[in-house]
Amino acid sequence: xxxxxxxxxxxxxxxxxxxxxxxxxxxxxxxxxxxxxxxxxxxxxxxxxxxxxxxxxxxxxxxxxxxxxxxxxxxxxxxxxxxxxxxxxxxxxxxxxxxxxxxxxxxxxxxxxxxxxxxxxxxxxxxxxxxxxxxxxxxxxxxxxxxxxxxxxxxxxxxxxxxxxxxxxxxxxxxxxxxxxxxxxxxxxxxxxxxxxxxxxxxxxxxxxxxxxxxxxxxxxxxxxxxxxxxxxxxxxxxxxxxxxxxxxxxxxxxxxxxxxxxxxxxxxxxxxxxxxxxxxxxxxxxxxxxxxxxxxxxxxxxxxxxxxxxxxxxxxxxxxxxxxxxxxxxxxxxxxxxxxxxxxxxxxxxxxxxxxxxxxxxxxxxxxxxxxxxxxxxxxxxxxxxxxxxxxxxxxxxxxxxxxxxxxxxxxxxxxxxxxxxxxxxxxxxxxxxxxxxxxxxxxxxxxxxxxxxxxxxxxxxxxxxxxxxxxxxxxxxxxxxxxxxxxxxxxxxxxxxxxxxxxxxxxxxxxxxxxxxxxxxxxxxxxxxxxxxxxxxxxxxxxxxxxxxxxxxxxxxxxxxxxxxxxxxxxxxxxxxxxxxxxxxxxxxxxxxxxxxxxxxxxxx
Amino acid sequence: xxxxxxxxxxxxxxxxxxxxxxxxxxxxxxxxxxxxxxxxxxxxxxxxxxxxxxxxxxxxxxxxxxxxxxxxxxxxxxxxxxxxxxxxxxxxxxxxxxxxxxxxxxxxxxxxxxxxxxxxxxxxxxxxxxxxxxxxxxxxxxxxxxxxxxxxxxxxxxxxxxxxxxxxxxxxxxxxxxxxxxxxxxxxxxxxxxxxxxxxxxxxxxxxxxxxxxxxxxxxxxxxxxxxxxxxxxxxxxxxxxxxxxxxxxxxxxxxxxxxxxxxxxxxxxxxxxxxxxxxxxxxxxxxxxxxxxxxxxxxxxxxxxxxxxxxxxxxxxxxxxxxxxxxxxxxxxxxxxxxxxxxxxxxxxx
Numbered sequence: 001x002x003x004x005x006x007x008x009x010x011x012x013x014x015x016x017x018x019x020x021x022x023x024x025x026x027x028x029x030x031x032x033x034x035x036x037x038x039x040x041x042x043x044x045x046x047x048x049x050x051x052x053x054x055x056x057x058x059x060x061x062x063x064x065x066x067x068x069x070x071x072x073x074x075x076x077x078x079x080x081x082x083x084x085x086x087x088x089x090x091x092x093x094x095x096x097x098x099x100x101x102x103x104x105x106x107x108x109x110x111x112x113x114x115x116x117x118x119x120x121x122x123x124x125x126x127x128x129x130x131x132x133x134x135x136x137x138x139x140x141x142x143x144x145x146x147x148x149x150x151x152x153x154x155x156x157x158x159x160x161x162x163x164x165x166x167x168x169x170x171x172x173x174x175x176x177x178x179x180x181x182x183x184x185x186x187x188x189x190x191x192x193x194x195x196x197x198x199x200x201x202x203x204x205x206x207x208x209x210x211x212x213x214x215x216x217x218x219x220x221x222x223x224x225x226x227x228x229x230x231x232x233x234x235x236x237x238x239x240x241x242x243x244x245x246x247x248x249x250x251x252x253x254x255x256x257x258x259x260x261x262x263x264x265x266x267x268x269x270x271x272x273x274x275x276x277x278x279x280x281x282x283x284x285x286x287x288x289x290x291x292x293x294x295x296x297x298x299x300x301x302x303x304x305x306x307x308x309x310x311x312x313x314x315x316x317x318x319x320x321x322x323x324x325x326x327x328x329x330x331x332x333x334x335x336x337x338x339x340x341x342x343x344x345x346x347x348x349x350x351x352x353x354x355x356x357x358x359x360x361x362x363x364x365x366x367x368x369x370x371x372x373x374x375x376x377x378x379x380x381x382x383x384x385x386x387x388x389x390x391x392x393x394x395x396x397x398x399x400x401x402x403x404x405x406x407x408x409x410x411x412x413x414x415x416x417x418x419x420x421x422x423x424x425x426x427x428x429x430x431x432x433x434x435x436x437x438x439x440x441x442x443x444x445x446x447x448x449x450x451x452x453x454x455x456x457x458x459x460x461x462x463x464x465x466x467x468x469x470x471x472x473x474x475x476x477x478x479x480x481x482x483x484x485x486x487x488x489x490x491x492x493x494x495x496x497x498x499x500x501x502x503x504x505x506x507x508x509x510x511x512x513x514x515x516x517x518x519x520x521x522x523x524x525x526x527x528x529x530x531x532x533x534x535x536x537x538x539x540x541x542x543x544x545x546x547x548x549x550x551x552x553x554x555x556x557x558x559x560x561x562x563x564x565x566x567x568x569x570x571x572x573x574x575x576x577x578x579x580x581x582x583x584x585x586x587x588x589x590x591x592x593x594x595x596x597x598x599x600x601x602x603x604x605x606x607x
Numbered sequence: 608x609x610x611x612x613x614x615x616x617x618x619x620x621x622x623x624x625x626x627x628x629x630x631x632x633x634x635x636x637x638x639x640x641x642x643x644x645x646x647x648x649x650x651x652x653x654x655x656x657x658x659x660x661x662x663x664x665x666x667x668x669x670x671x672x673x674x675x676x677x678x679x680x681x682x683x684x685x686x687x688x689x690x691x692x693x694x695x696x697x698x699x700x701x702x703x704x705x706x707x708x709x710x711x712x713x714x715x716x717x718x719x720x721x722x723x724x725x726x727x728x729x730x731x732x733x734x735x736x737x738x739x740x741x742x743x744x745x746x747x748x749x750x751x752x753x754x755x756x757x758x759x760x761x762x763x764x765x766x767x768x769x770x771x772x773x774x775x776x777x778x779x780x781x782x783x784x785x786x787x788x789x790x791x792x793x794x795x796x797x798x799x800x801x802x803x804x805x806x807x808x809x810x811x812x813x814x815x816x817x818x819x820x821x822x823x824x825x826x827x828x829x830x831x832x833x834x835x836x837x838x839x840x841x842x843x844x845x846x847x848x849x850x851x852x853x854x855x856x857x858x859x860x861x862x863x864x865x866x867x868x869x870x871x872x873x874x875x876x877x878x879x880x881x882x883x884x885x886x887x888x889x890x891x892x893x894x895x896x897x898x899x900x901x902x903x904x905x906x907x908x909x910x911x912x913x914x915x916x917x918x919x920x921x922x923x924x925x926x927x928x929x930x931x932x933x934x935x936x937x938x939x940x941x942x943x944x945x946x947x948x949x950x951x952x953x954x955x956x957x958x
Contacts, residue, residue: 204954207957207958216950220944222938224706224707225703225706225935227699227702227703244953248945249945254932256930256931257928258930258931258935258942260706261928262706262736265731265732266728268699269696269702269728269729270699271699272693272696272698272699272702272703272729273706274703275700276670276699276701276702276706276707277706277707277935277936278703279690279700280668280703280707280711281707281708281936282935282936284703298693302693387957393953393954394947394950397946434708435665435668435687435688435708436668436710436711437665438665439663439664439665440686443665443686444688445688445690445691446689447689447691449691
């Protein structure tokens, strides 16, 4: 029996061996055949020599969350061989280099082996040892194209694109592809039970890393200053911003840059530069991860209290401390939401697709200016560093930046009274001015110390408290302005709340639960502070599951803390082992809750 | 009462500069520092320098960190914006502010705790990046606000008020600034206005990172016998190597020294620095020589003052980054957003 366009293939390699680019081409080729594909590069915090895995899930129905169980294992790393063989589903395939025979202890009777003498095939063809090593990956790519029925033209076309400008590399790569393909056609027992065929399930979608999309969002949103410190998994965002800005933000006349990128000496400096820029009227952002947010916390308190816009991208990884720096988690919610000492809180945005990384990056710049406060975009490694199938990026040319309340010289002339922290409009947001605007009016002193409505230093008890209370009113304004949650409410008794990359396996999860007689309404939270819609959804349901990719159910904690929700009503669903959450992770915990409490399964079971 | 505005009434015969402003227009709030604090002299020197140069008082951004020194931007130029940030982090905030608008005058005021201890890293990196600003350190060798602990610029063997000696080597910010990229480096003394005011003028007009270390004694905690940052010690152990007079474009140069000991340095905006070399053949353009001189005298417990190094042609951070001439904060949406057609091309590259 042949299964079309539905399998999980895992490549087990040694990092630094060039495998990532070959495996990336494999995935992209499938995407170009119009078949939905998801990629997860599971890599070590290391440059060369440690095990790395590259998972590709192919799914015609578009279920792109992580799925346990490997259908096809491409085992190219002797060190992890035993565990790689063990992870294959019964009936699955083991593809390996049989130049040297495998020990009998590594064999399994319930899987099918496809041995190919890759090293032996390469030896007579390439004299350069380094090339021989790199082309191992290309040879298995060629063989897989035959075994799985990937359009060979698509792959060779991709090699040509990949090595554009290094033309002397194109021919040897294509030769290596052909060696693999020809050997598979001549000697291997194909085609195998998993097959690809062209589809139109991709449509006009793109295949892009969230960090790249976020960088483009910041660029389109008008960011002119990017200050950052290298940290996995956020680095690629700052680098993408600079790369695209160098192409798209060059002044036509002078050929000079309409942006500034500073690689700072640490995260403290990075956020300081962002705050200084934004204070002086330039849109600015930094990209970091959990350890960076910890370091930036003092500055975040300053920007909260002094009311300065700033945009941070927290591409989350596994904490605490150094944790697992190259694995994914949603572990920074509480650290980001309440970063800094004293009473502080910061708006958060939760993208779940590259398209949303783009949209929310631009929105974050608007919201930070409007609310005069730091806004943190909470992405993660899974979304940030892997190419993800996404709706194409879109920009409405009629859109204008919301620069918030900034008075120019004419407006200052007309103003009766200027007080930086006066609530003139009843939304608890004052008017700010930029340095150098007016010779006589509008100058004020920005500080992290207590001040009155006219920005004058004071230790007066009433003035301090008035200010803190106004900041709370501003928080209520923020809750009205933040992006609304995405809700599918069919009037069921139970619901599920999730955010960020937990959206990836959610359709699949709900299908699985439906089959078990559990129907759930769903709400994807897109922002903190939570708007009324969030509270209404929780009120309307008897039971609400909250999905977190962290140990301590941080979103559930936020909901309980901010909404005075009865904790018994919010059931934690958690995954925090470093991979992205799978449908099975969520399905099993929800179902277990129903079973353990003998809750009635819902009636709308589809047969 | 936690702030005191200065009354604006002034003597009718107070001199008026080219902008029609008197020095009162360059002042700030009444200082809340201790009576006799050296820092107040530095603030007064800033007021005098800016007023005499007739710089528009609202075209400044005053940046500071935390500490006694960092309070002083409240006490000058109250028509300009100020930013009293977090401890040791003025340099990063100043960097950002400067990136956003290259057309303002930036004055950073920091202290020896703020710049040589908690903020040493940020100090080093803003100097490396050559932000166009005047970076003043009010250097008193002590933590005033927390009542008299040694700071990192305190000399080894210098004693506390209670006679306890400092056990550690000092950090010399002037030497560091020379080493890592400042294109204008000077040291002065808060008690020597004749030297300080022209250095502030020159530093403000210098294009690039101008670092000015001002020994500014703390009258409350570090002005006793045994301290090497007291008024008496500094007066007795410091000497100017090069005196700098500053002349804006078109102004008659009135200082005349021996021809062999005079050098005129043209500044990028047409101003002139007339240097009076008080110590033989000292060369203000020799960075390594300046470093050696400063260190050699420091070894003897002596403080070299005056303009120590200047490179009027050095690039600033904006030139290094190759940013456009107009301030980044003034770019409009049309200049910043590449538009939907360009985005469609981007999309196509990801298919």
